[in-house]
Amino acid sequence: QEQLVESGGGLVKPGGSLRLSCAASGFPFSNYYMNWIRLAPGKGLEWISYIGSGGSAIYYADSVKGRFTISRDNARKSLFLQMNSLRAEDTAVYYCARAIDYGGNSYLDSWGQGTLVAVSS
Amino acid sequence: DIQMTQSPSSLSASLGDRVTITCQASQDIRNYLNWYQFKPGKAPKLLIYDASNLETGVPSRFSGSGSGTDYTLTISSLQPEDIATYYCQHYDIVPPYTFGQGTKLEIK
Numbered sequence: 593q594e595q596l597v598e599s600g601g602g603l604v605k606p607g608g609s610l611r612l613s614c615a616a617s618g619f620p621f622s623n624y625y626m627n628w629i630r631l632a633p634g635k636g637l638e639w640i641s642y643i644g645s646g647g648s649a650i651y652y653a654d655s656v657k658g659r660f661t662i663s664r665d666n667a668r669k670s671l672f673l674q675m676n677s678l679r680a681e682d683t684a685v686y687y688c689a690r691a692i693d694y695g696g697n698s699y700l701d702s703w704g705q706g707t708l709v710a711v712s713s
Numbered sequence: 714d715i716q717m718t719q720s721p722s723s724l725s726a727s728l729g730d731r732v733t734i735t736c737q738a739s740q741d742i743r744n745y746l747n748w749y750q751f752k753p754g755k756a757p758k759l760l761i762y763d764a765s766n767l768e769t770g771v772p773s774r775f776s777g778s779g780s781g782t783d784y785t786l787t788i789s790s791l792q793p794e795d796i797a798t799y800y801c802q803h804y805d806i807v808p809p810y811t812f813g814q815g816t817k818l819e820i821k
Contacts, residue, residue, distance in 0.1 A: 596756070627810065631751075637800055637812035653808060687757065694763055698804040699747040701768070703757040 594618040594702055596688050601707030608678050608711070614671040614688030614704055622666035625649070625691050627700065628673050630684035630709075638684075641673065642691070656682075678711045685709075715739050719801050719813025725821045732788040734816045736801035739782070745805070746784045748777055751798045751815075760799075761786060796820060 600612040614626070628641045641662040642651045650662055661674040671688050685708050689700040716739040726732050736746065744764040751757045759768045761777035764784055774789040788795055801813040 629810070636814045637802075639808055639810040639812075642809055651807070651809070689757075692762075696743065696804075697745040697747070697763050698809065699759060699762040699802070700749070700757075700810065701759045701762075705754065705756045 596690065596702055596704035598686065598688055598704040598707040601686065601709045603710045603712065604678055605713050606679060606711055609674070609676045610678065610709060612673040612675065612686055612688075612707060612709070614673075616669040616671070616690075619690075619702075621669040622646075626664065626671045627689045627691055628660075628662060628671075629687045629689050629700070629703075630682075631687070631706070632681070632684040635684075643671070675709070678709075680711050683709060683711050714808065715742060715803055715805055715811060717801060717803055717811055717813040719816060721816060722814060723817045723819065725819045726791050727821045728791055728793065730791045732791050732795075732818065734786045734799055734801075734818075736779075736784045736786075736813050737782055738784075738803060741781050742803050742805075744780060745803055746777075746779065747802045747804070748775075748786045749800045749802060750795075751800065752796075791818075791820075793820070 595617045597615045625644045640653045640656050643662045659677045663672045685706040687706045688704045690702040692701045718737045746764045748761040760771050765777045776787045778785050799816045803811045
């Protein structure tokens with residue numbers, strides 16, 4: 593059964609750091625590009641980062657560029673998000689999600705259950 | 714950037730009702746429109762991709778339609794397990810994934 597499981601969330605002070613992990617199972621992880629998406633309380637969903645299947649193509653939303661770093665370890669079937677210089681507005685549930693290309697479209701066909709990051713003093 | 718406007722933001726309906734949620738893009742998005750279901754504490758679920766294609770395993774009471782700038786998610790007969798928040802999503806180059814504001818569906 594295909595599954596994504598996030599971990600590493602928690603309470604952190606402004607300016608602090610956290611490293612999120614996403615463990616994949618039940619599918620050939622190295623064949624897929626992956627994303628981090630977040631849902632902040634009272635706000636909508638926000639895409640924050642993408643990494644290609646081999647790890648060389650990487651993109652970030654402007655809101656996290658320079659502070660967050662996405663990476664992956666295909667041998668360990670794991671996706672990571674290193675979050676530095678955290679701000680109150682980074683408080684959200686963070687999801688990892690697998691992407692599928694379909695013609696010119698792309699959709700997220702498998703998600704984890706999310707991990708909560710709370711930034712507060 | 715293309716903007717996605719989803720409506721309504723919340724919706725109260727009775728079991729068995731036909732429910733419709735709409736998503737409007739700021740320009741033609743050529744059916745690059747997908748729908749998701751979010752329930753608290755659960756992994757989000759893809760329902761519809763490419764405007765009208767039902768994801769494998771999704772009940773047939775869910776359907777998607779639309780073209781150009783206007784798209785619709787329909788639940789033909791509301792069931793208790795459909796209580797959730799629904800989001801539309803458009804794919805483009807940058808940013809790759811843009812979401813609507815969400816529609817919270819409740820039982821009347």
